[in-house]
Amino acid sequence: MPATPVLSIDSADLLDRFLRYVQIDTRSDDHSTTFPSTPGQWNLLKLLEAELRALGAADVSLDHYGYV
Numbered sequence: 518m519p520a521t522p523v524l525s526i527d528s529a530d531l532l533d534r535f536l537r538y539v540q541i542d543t544r545s546d547d548h549s550t551t552f553p554s555t556p557g558q559w560n561l562l563k564l565l566e567a568e569l570r571a572l573g574a575a576d577v578s579l580d581h582y583g584y585v
Contacts, residue, residue, distance in 0.1 A: 537564070553583040 541564070542557040553559055566579045579585050 534568070558583065 538561060541561045542555070543561050544555065544557070546554040549555065553562065562579055562583050562585055566577055566585050569577045569585065577585065
């Protein structure tokens, strides 16, 4: 059976990313009629989109409903 490649995870990088994510205020607005409902949610989505592209992910897109 062929060996499965092992992915290396940089725990410091992982922690840095997590800390960047949790600093963004993503609380929802119960009175909003849009989805995502706040600018903070869009900020996180745009960050995730950019990071996926930087990591080499192909066919990354962000739609008007906030799906990456």
